[in-house]
Amino acid sequence: MLVNVLYFALTSTISFQLARSARPAAGTLVAAGGFILLLLFGEMLPKSLAYTNARQFCLCAAPASYLFLKVLSPLICAIDLLIVQPVIRLFVRPKIRAGVSTKQLKMLLDSSRQRGTISGSENQLMTEILKFGFLKVRHVMQPRVEMPSCSIRTSVKSAIQELLGKNLVKMPVYTDSVDSVVGFIHLRDLFLHPERSLSKMVRHAQFVPEQKSVESLIDFFRQTKMDAAIVVDEYGGVAGWVEQDDIMEQLLGPLEDACQAEPIEQIGPMEYRLQANLSIHEWMDAFGIDIKQERQVTIGGVVIAMLGRIPKEGDEVIFRNIKFVVERVKQNRIRTIILSPGPPDETVEDSHKR
Template sequence: MAEFLQEHAWQTLSLLILLGFSAFFSGSETSLFNLSRREVNRLKTSGPAGRIAASLLDHPRRLLGTLLLCNMVVNVAYAGISAVLVLSAAGFIGSLGAAGVSIALLVLLILIGEVMPKSLASRISLQFAQAAAGPLAVIHRAAGPVVWAFEHIIINPLDRLLAPRRLPQSKDVTADELATMLHLSARRGVLDRGANVLLQEILALTDLRVSDVMVPRVDMVAFDINRPRQELEEMFRRTHLRRLPVYDGHIDNIVGLIQAKRLFLSPQTPLRELIVNVIFVPLPANLEKVLLQLRVMRTQIAIVVDEYGGVAGLVTLEDILEEIVGDIPDAHERQYEPLRHVGNDEYIVDGDVAIHDWAEMFNINLAHRRISTVGGLVVALLGHIPKPGEQVRHRNMLFTVESVVGRRVATLRVKLVRDQA
């Protein structure tokens, strides 16, 4: 065996060198094309090696052609020398031993030439790219004419022949594509956690409806324009609201809004002359579009109507913004937690908590798309207006009705039930 190794020392050495080149090209490809735009910009100001690495990425397709062509040449040379070595080894160790050597050489190429350098380069992309930039730039320049010929004589004609002609694609980016980009940006450190969460919440507006955030009709504070002015002034003082919807005779006949500022600064002006227009939006309207409509109309309140034209509730600009940034503190607003932990796997939940917020709190998938609140979910599960103390189970949660106001579930006790094995 020692005699065999002496006779084929140059071939063995060549294989080791080729393994090194294969690892170099594989790692370089992974490290360079794994860099984010922010990391590339950082390379441009990190020294000579970084600037060289960034310049290589100015023409990514040509760089990729160089890497693939060089790696292919290395692998072909490795396969050829390996074949000669295996055939020669068959005379010393037999055909079975030669087959084992052949498999071992292939495994070495896969592990040392592909898997290990790619794995390393994906973890330390910046450092690997800077270390490989100098030698790779020399090889890239030397192989330039060959790569150009390879690309224009072989690749491009085959591409036009085999690939179907691409139809013009829309330049619009979908919400799913934006969500994917945000996920990748957060994972690579391009965005900090706070910015990523904020942008994710903005994207989530496309999946939410007005019914998810509106103030329901039964909770609306509105004023009958036929009532005395003093009652409206008292209502503003009591509620601390800046504007109120007003109706003529019946809540379904909303005629507009009255602003507290105009009311108190114009004590002699008749109420009907203080009314300003209000916009109406349908119950299933997309929250993102409603936000845009509020901005265009320069107003902060919209009246929500159902399919029959009746008033279903109202939505405010503040309600929509709170879906993005969380609760906005108000000097006159009572601070409370809609979900309160009261014991082991036990919570008190307000019945008017939005169903999508509840699902997010407990990390579950929404099953009831037409229900807006947790209280509504319990009513749907029971099939009737519940009384305090009634219970119903949904998945691994046991709901107990704590209090009912009118025909509405006000508060619930939720207990996580752990099934016995």
């Protein structure tokens, strides 16, 4: 660019001088000839040679270009910082890109699956990942009533039998009650030191709030190098137990034995049996329903909330043209629910108890 400016300045000066000396034709000829020479030998010919022998040209020009860039880089940075950037901020408005919603991303994933760009399993995995931003620890934890635990006064032999019987490798330990968890025991320690008392093999446990996001829980596990934690509620009581396997189940599906009952089982035309511990998010995805539930985590919890009392077998509630029938109850806790279409004239969202 500098050479071009100097060349045009020189040819312009010569042209003006010739024109002033009563030779306008010569001035015009010099201007036109200078332009043609610059076009041929300054633009077309060098670029053609460079394109024809690109490798050799780059090897020859690289040292000079590198040296030139090093020498001028402070000046370039100063111009960019003091002139270019302020002018851009002053006259160019930044483009604000609209955010993409989770619903739009899900539609994009479904469209990609239908076109065959991604497989069904890949679509399911990425859909579960999208939900991680909304999931809390209480959505994936093992609730208190299902949390394996033992007293610190339990014998080592009994603890080993309980761990093996439940196919576990670790288990929380408490002193007086489940709310006084002091840590957890590991099956390996019990096998290596059967002569010790349980209290001497208790490992330190981490505690996390139930409102903590699953995404931050993963970071917490990575930082503490732990794979399990005790979940506490807003009052400080033990709400449950969460492990890395619980997060993997949320992503990849249940890791239990094949003999375990399916969370959703079709038992007739438009009739399904639901396990009460089925996640509300999984239920909404399976049936294409969107409801806002802040406190309830499982479909059983939703039914209990609509009943407003301790459930009994045969209880019915209707919600958005869907009828829920409590099929089995054990120790005041719903185990299975029958889902079927409700009355055709039912249009309100309020639950109707029977």
